[in-house]
Amino acid sequence: MSKTDDTKLIERCIHGDRGAFEALLVEYEKPVFNAAYRMLNNRDDARDVTQTVFLKVFENFGQFDPSRRFFSWIYRITLNESINWLGKQNRLEPLLFDAADEGKGPEQELESTRVSAGVQAALMTIKTDYRTVVILKHFLGCSYVEISEVLEIPEKTVKSRLYTARQQLKDALTGLH
Amino acid sequence: MAIEQKFSDLIHADIDGEISATEKIELQTFLDEDTEGRALHDELASLCTTLDHVEQEEPPTFMRHIIMNSVPPTRVAEKPPGFLQVLLATPALKYAATFAAGVFLTLSIINSSQLSNHAFDDVTGLVGSVADPVHSKLASSVAVNEVDIAGTVSLRSVGSLLILDFDLVSKDHIDVEAAYTDRTIWFNGFAQLESEGTTVAAETGLVRLGMQGKRRYAVYLQNEGGRETTVSLRFTADGKVVHQARLDYAPAT
Numbered sequence: 001m002s003k004t005d006d007t008k009l010i011e012r013c014i015h016g017d018r019g020a021f022e023a024l025l026v027e028y029e030k031p032v033f034n035a036a037y038r039m040l041n042n043r044d045d046a047r048d049v050t051q052t053v054f055l056k057v058f059e060n061f062g063q064f065d066p067s068r069r070f071f072s073w074i075y076r077i078t079l080n081e082s083i084n085w086l087g088k089q090n091r092l093e094p095l096l097f098d099a100a101d102e103g104k105g106p107e108q109e110l111e112s113t114r115v116s117a118g119v120q121a122a123l124m125t126i127k128t129d130y131r132t133v134v135i136l137k138h139f140l141g142c143s144y145v146e147i148s149e150v151l152e153i154p155e156k157t158v159k160s161r162l163y164t165a166r167q168q169l170k171d172a173l174t175g176l177h
Numbered sequence: 178m179a180i181e182q183k184f185s186d187l188i189h190a191d192i193d194g195e196i197s198a199t200e201k202i203e204l205q206t207f208l209d210e211d212t213e214g215r216a217l218h219d220e221l222a223s224l225c226t227t228l229d230h231v232e233q234e235e236p237p238t239f240m241r242h243i244i245m246n247s248v249p250p251t252r253v254a255e256k257p258p259g260f261l262q263v264l265l266a267t268p269a270l271k272y273a274a275t276f277a278a279g280v281f282l283t284l285s286i287i288n289s290s291q292l293s294n295h296a297f298d299d300v301t302g303l304v305g306s307v308a309d310p311v312h313s314k315l316a317s318s319v320a321v322n323e324v325d326i327a328g329t330v331s332l333r334s335v336g337s338l339l340i341l342d343f344d345l346v347s348k349d350h351i352d353v354e355a356a357y358t359d360r361t362i363w364f365n366g367f368a369q370l371e372s373e374g375t376t377v378a379a380e381t382g383l384v385r386l387g388m389q390g391k392r393r394y395a396v397y398l399q400n401e402g403g404r405e406t407t408v409s410l411r412f413t414a415d416g417k418v419v420h421q422a423r424l425d426y427a428p429a430t
Contacts, residue, residue, distance in 0.1 A: 021248060025241055033236040047237050054244045116231050137193070138228035144195055163189050170224050 006070035014061045021058060028071070029054075031140050032078050038135045039082035041124050045089070049081045056081070072149040075140060079132050079150070086128065122172035130165035137162055180214055188218045192225050239327030242346045242391070243320070246329050313340055314429075319422040325414045326351050332424035337403055338365065339426060341396040345388065351419075353386040354411040355396060362400050369394035403428045 006027075012020035032053055037046035056077055064073055123131055136142040136150055147162075148155040180188075187204040190196040196204065208215050313333035320329050328345035339362070341355055364379035375394050376387035384396050400406060405427045412420040 018245070018248065022241075022245055025244060029236050029241055029244075030233060033240070034233050037234050043234070043237070046234075047240055050236065050240060051244055051247065055247055058248045115227065119228060119231050134228070138225065139231070139233075144193070159186065159189065163186065166189070166221060166224060169228075170220060173224070173227075 007066055010061060010064060010066070010070060013058070024057075024070070025054060028074055031071075032074060034139055035075060035078045035135050036082050038120070038123060038139055039079065039128070039131060040085060041120055045085060049078070049085050053078050053081055069146075069149065072146065075136065075142075075150045076152070079135075083128055083132075118173060119169075122169050125172045126165055126168045130161055130168060133158060133161045134165045134169065180211070180217060184211075184214055185217070188214065188221060191218070192222050238324065238348070239322065239346055243322060243327055246320075246344055316426040317424045319410070319424060321345065321412065321420050321422065323412070323420045325349065325419045326412055330410060330422065330424065332408060332426055334400075334426060337399060337401050339398040339400045339406075339408075341384075341398065341408060341424070342393075343386070343388075343395065344393050346391040347389055347414075349414060350387060350389045352413045353388065354409075354413075355384045355386070356409045356411070357382055357398065357406055359400075359404060359406045361402060361404070362398050362406060364396070365399040366397035367394065368397075400426070 006024070009020040009024050013024065029050070033046055033050045036049040036053070037043060040046050040049065053074065057074055064070070123134065126134075132151065133147055136147045142150065144155050144158050144162075147158045151158070184204065184207050187196060187200055187207075191201065191204055208218060313335045316332045316334055316339075318329055318331040321327055326345055326347040328343070330345070331342040333340040333342055343353070345351075345353075360382055363381075364384055367377045369375050370393040374389065375392055377396070378385045384398075386394070386396070388394075398408075405425075407426070408424045410420075410422045410424065411418060
């Protein structure tokens with residue numbers, strides 16, 4: 001969805017239009033849930049965080065800066081909520097993969113789950129600062145500039161974190177195999 | 178020998194598609210001459226391909242519905258009321274209509290001991306009184322968040338009328354039982370919004386409903402003494418209990 005489309009929907013949301021909010025929900029439900037899931041490694045926690053994110057978005061439309069892009073706002077809220085959740089739970093980040101795939105053949109499912117499990121396990125071994133850039137880059141498809149916008153850090157820092165994260169992920173994946 | 182930082186950065190930028198034409202030529206020259214650089218490029222490209230191809234998780238089935246149920250109602254400009262709305266805006270008439278609907282349904286459903294396959298046709302005013310929370314007081318509410326069914330059920334009160342407000346969605350057929358132990362409370366009506374297809378049957382102390390899909394409906398109970406009471410809810414799919422909950426009503430002190 002383009003920035004213009006999002007802006008129009010947000011204007012309607014500010015005026016209390018639930019239909020516009022539902023359109024944003026349809027558009028961003030999956031990426032928000034996936035970002036939370038990759039941060040937390042638990043579907044139930046990701047669901048709770050996703051619900052919190054959308055409620056916060058709904059309650060704070062008035063504070064949205066229209067000069068920014070909506071995705072950078074909602075992704076930032078998602079990552080912050082996920083980090084807060086990790087802090088509140090004070091949990092050890094588990095390496096086990098919480099898979100719940102549906103609708104695939106057994107062989108495809110096995111391979112897909114194996115790859116996904118390996119990546120998820122590796123992701124959980126790296127610091128959250130690094131995990132966030134990997135999620136934004138590889139799971140949400142953001143560019144360096146967009147990651148910089150979401151995290152409000154210089155593009156140079158984005159690159160530095162991303163490059164370090166990849167090195168650590170590479171080592172972690174090698175160690176897991 | 179370690180790869181110079183500049184070329185390491187160029188390798189990452191190349192894989193990310195964020196490299197300029199000049200940088201690309203410079204990197205290519207480097208890779209042509211440096212086997213370690215080529216190895217790093219291949220390793221990182223492989224890693225990024227793996228990351229980019231991890232399948233996206235599908236969000237839980239009812240998450241969208243639950244989120245939409247959690248946000249406040251739409252604030253839109255009110256349309257001028259129609260004749261029926263004006264008529265039913267008078268509390269005495271509204272309650273009389275509620276009572277009449279309840280009596281009609283009670284007679285047609287309870288006495289025949291059969292399930293009704295159709296909603297009562299003329300319940301506009303009644304539904305309006307449920308949908309507008311300004312006119313009723315919320316006593317308690319529960320969220321249902323199961324694989325088979327999700328949404329909210331609220332218990333509201335208006336005078337001596339208790340309103341069970343169901344806002345639910347299910348993939349397959351679900352049976353819902355609302356049980357209350359106070360035998361002085363009686364079933365006083367049923368209304369549904371937006372859709373048909375909910376079935377209802379009532380007996381002393383128990384209302385049974387059947388539903389499938391996205392449904393918004395209300396069950397009216399007459400609590401003449403305004404007594405404190407509890408409604409126990411049980412949701413079953415294929416005879417198996419999938420969720421249980423309770424709603425409490427306590428009169429204002």
